[in-house]
Amino acid sequence: MGRHKGFEYARTQNPTRAALEKNIAALEGGRFGYAFASGMSAIDATLRLVKGGEHVIVSDNTYGGTFRLFSRVLAQYGVEFDFVDTTDASNVEAALKENTRMVFVETPTNPVMMVTDLQAVSDVAHRAGARVVCDNTFLSPYLQRPLEFGVDIVVHSTTKYLNGHSDSIGGIVVLNDEKDAEWIQFIQNSVGAILSPFDSWLVLRGTKTLALRMEQHDASGRKVAAFLEEHPKVQIVYYPGSVSHRQHDLAKRQQRGFGGMVAFETGSLENARTVLESVRLCTLAESLGGVETLISHPATMTHASVLPETRTRLGITDGLVRISVGVEDVEDIIADLDQALDKIP
Numbered sequence: 001m002g003r004h005k006g007f008e009y010a011r012t013q014n015p016t017r018a019a020l021e022k023n024i025a026a027l028e029g030g031r032f033g034y035a036f037a038s039g040m041s042a043i044d045a046t047l048r049l050v051k052g053g054e055h056v057i058v059s060d061n062t063y064g065g066t067f068r069l070f071s072r073v074l075a076q077y078g079v080e081f082d083f084v085d086t087t088d089a090s091n092v093e094a095a096l097k098e099n100t101r102m103v104f105v106e107t108p109t110n111p112v113m114m115v116t117d118l119q120a121v122s123d124v125a126h127r128a129g130a131r132v133v134c135d136n137t138f139l140s141p142y143l144q145r146p147l148e149f150g151v152d153i154v155v156h157s158t159t160k161y162l163n164g165h166s167d168s169i170g171g172i173v174v175l176n177d178e179k180d181a182e183w184i185q186f187i188q189n190s191v192g193a194i195l196s197p198f199d200s201w202l203v204l205r206g207t208k209t210l211a212l213r214m215e216q217h218d219a220s221g222r223k224v225a226a227f228l229e230e231h232p233k234v235q236i237v238y239y240p241g242s243v244s245h246r247q248h249d250l251a252k253r254q255q256r257g258f259g260g261m262v263a264f265e266t267g268s269l270e271n272a273r274t275v276l277e278s279v280r281l282c283t284l285a286e287s288l289g290g291v292e293t294l295i296s297h298p299a300t301m302t303h304a305s306v307l308p309e310t311r312t313r314l315g316i317t318d319g320l321v322r323i324s325v326g327v328e329d330v331e332d333i334i335a336d337l338d339q340a341l342d343k344i345p
């Protein structure tokens, strides 16, 4: 009695989960990792570092579920949120208040691929005593390591590139600060939204091929974006790897590659519908980051919970289509998109 052998109860710790947490913490270059039942529960646990009456600055373009958690759930408990364009660090500086305790950024953003300068935002936030959190889901630690730019906490939906096979939902929080880590662990155990041992094993399997998959997503993402840039039926391409992207230079500095997420404007709901209903290799579905190419309609799917006027301002129009470029032969992916785009009148 009273002698701890390392693992007492699987909500508190589990060997497979512990292996995953150590693995992803190492990939991000962080000291501590905590795995959760979903990306959303990882983000929710991270937000429990702030209390009612405190203020959080958030990128105005995030995954729709993040916006929903902040604006519809956590705001009810008195946490104040301001959604600003974090692609310019001076907007973050202007939004700082006495009670700002956290700056939450997504980069590149879902789905219009806006890039935030992590070092610049970290400098601004730290001067005001606020922590910086980065949702690194779109690139994975293989292509971007936010802690190296001064970010305090990295969160992931492991559902995406880290797992990589579209067969598990999960999330993780990685950080260096011991006191914050203790609290995240306390929340993980108290709330109990843990990643199961089996899902932890699936994500561990995913990390074994992360480098290979990300190289392929990146190489194919660049080719698909270049193809779309030249296509007469495509009006705008959102991809930080394109020289036409207004933050291409920043993305080149901050990222090791550009990844496999590409969005493009078709001009109307009808045109988007034509593309989404005509593809054969690409699968119409939510989610991203798996080995298979998924295509989606952000305005009615992943970002339906974002206010219509915000969607319009951000470019999440009815004509916007998002692709998560998989690892199939890229010529097949391009041929599929080409035949679908050609059906637009």
Ligand code: P1T
Binding pocket: 038, 039, 040, 041, 063, 065, 066, 106, 110, 135, 137, 138, 156, 157, 158, 159, 169, 170, 171, 286, 287, 288, 302
């Ligand atoms: O689905 P979940 O594992 O809870 O992760 C939420 C999440 C968090 N952060 C980012 C950047 C995300 O893209 C997501 C989930 N996104 C989708 C399901 C999607 O299709 O965009």
